[in-house]
Amino acid sequence: MTAARIIDGKAFAAHVRAGVAAEVARLKQHHGLTPGLTVVLVGEDPASQVYVRAKGRQTVEAGMLSGEIMLPATTSQDALLAEVARLNADPSVHGILVQLPLPAQIDEQAVISAIDPAKDVDGFHPVNVGRLALGLEALIPCTPQGCLLLLREVLGTFAGKKALVLGRSNIVGKPMAQLLLRESCTVTIAHSRTRDLPAECRQADILVAAVGRPELVRGDWIKPGAVVIDVGVNRVPAADGKSRLVGDVCFAEALAVAGAITPVPGGVGPMTIALLLRNTLTAACRAHGIAPESLAAPATAAANPASARITLQTPDTLPSKDEKL
Numbered sequence: 001m002t003a004a005r006i007i008d009g010k011a012f013a014a015h016v017r018a019g020v021a022a023e024v025a026r027l028k029q030h031h032g033l034t035p036g037l038t039v040v041l042v043g044e045d046p047a048s049q050v051y052v053r054a055k056g057r058q059t060v061e062a063g064m065l066s067g068e069i070m071l072p073a074t075t076s077q078d079a080l081l082a083e084v085a086r087l088n089a090d091p092s093v094h095g096i097l098v099q100l101p102l103p104a105q106i107d108e109q110a111v112i113s114a115i116d117p118a119k120d121v122d123g124f125h126p127v128n129v130g131r132l133a134l135g136l137e138a139l140i141p142c143t144p145q146g147c148l149l150l151l152r153e154v155l156g157t158f159a160g161k162k163a164l165v166l167g168r169s170n171i172v173g174k175p176m177a178q179l180l181l182r183e184s185c186t187v188t189i190a191h192s193r194t195r196d197l198p199a200e201c202r203q204a205d206i207l208v209a210a211v212g213r214p215e216l217v218r219g220d221w222i223k224p225g226a227v228v229i230d231v232g233v234n235r236v237p238a239a240d241g242k243s244r245l246v247g248d249v250c251f252a253e254a255l256a257v258a259g260a261i262t263p264v265p266g267g268v269g270p271m272t273i274a275l276l277l278r279n280t281l282t283a284a285c286r287a288h289g290i291a292p293e294s295l296a297a298p299a300t301a302a303a304n305p306a307s308a309r310i311t312l313q314t315p316d317t318l319p320s321k322d323e324k325l
C-alpha cells in the first residue's frame with residue numbers, strides 16, 4: 001500500500017494569502033479602497049490571544065487595515081453589543097470578527113446576530129447561513145471554505161462523490177455539508193448519536209472530521225483511496241511530559257489507507273485565516289459595488305491552481321437554486 005499524499009495546507013494558505021494581497025494592491029490602485037478587518041476579543045484566553053495576534057499580523061501583511069479591540073472578561077453583553085454597533089457604523093471597517101468562545105455572561109447568538117451581515121466575515125449570521133443554504137451569494141464560514149479549496153486542489157471536481165462530514169457544529173460541520181452539497185456530492189452528516197460510525201465513514205470518498213475528539217477516526221474506518229480532511233486540533237499529553245497537537249484522525253494509521261490527507265498541524269488550520277482575509281476583501285468590494293472577480297490578474301489563472309480562487313458562486317458551476325433532485 002502506498003502512503004497517502006499529504007496535503008500541504010500551510011503552503012496552499014500562503015498561496016491564497018499572496019493572491020489576496022495582490023488583489024488588495026489592485027483594489028487600492030484602481031479604486032483607492034483599503035479593506036479593513038477588526039477583531040474583537042473578550043477576555044484573556046491564551047489560545048484566542050494567539051489566534052487574534054496571527055489574524056492581525058496576516059491582515060497587515062495582506063495590505064489591509066487591522067483593528068483589534070481587547071475587552072475585559074467581565075464585559076457585559078450590552079457593552080459588547082454597543083461595540084458591534086459602533087463597528088457596523090464605521091465605513092472603514094469592512095469585516096467584523098468577534099472571537100469565540102465568549103464569556104458565560106454573553107449570549108453568543110445575540111452578538112453574532114447583531115453584526116451587519118455584510119460585514120460578517122465569519123459567515124455565522126443567520127442571514128449568511130440562510131443564504132448559503134439557499135444557494136445565494138453569501139459570506140461563507142472560513143474553515144469549511146478552506147477545506148473545500150484543499151479538496152478541489154486534490155480532486156478537481158467532485159460531483160457525485162460520497163462525502164461524510166463528521167460533526168454538526170455551526171462553525172464547520174453544517175456549512176461544510178452545505179458546500180459539499182453545492183458541489184453535488186452525496187452528503188452524510190454524522191455525529192455523536194450516529195449508529196456504527198466506522199461503517200458510515202468507510203463508505204466515504206471524502207471524509208471531513210470536525211468533532212474535536214483526538215484521533216477518533218482510525219485507519220480501518222477509512223475507505224482505501226479516500227481524501228481525508230482533518231479539522232480537529234486537539235492538545236494531548238506527549239511522552240516527554242509536554243503536549244502535542246493531534247487531529248480527529250489517527251494520522252499514522254490513515255496515511256497507509258487514504259489517498260490524500262491533511263496533517264495536524266499544517267493542514268486545515270492555516271487555511272482559516274487565509275479565507276478570512278479573502279472574505280474581508282469580498283466584503284469590501286461588495287460594500288463599494290466592485291466585482292471581486294475584476295481584481296484577479298489575467299496571469300493568475302495560468303500561474304496559480306484554478307482552485308486558489310473561489311468559484312463557488314458562478315451560476316454555471318452550481319445546480320439551480322431550487323433543484324429538487
Ligand code: GUN
Pocket residue numbers: 097098099100101122142143171272
Ligand atoms: N474561535 C475559533 N474559531 C473561530 C472562528 O473561526 N471565528 C470566530 N469568530 N471565533 C473562533
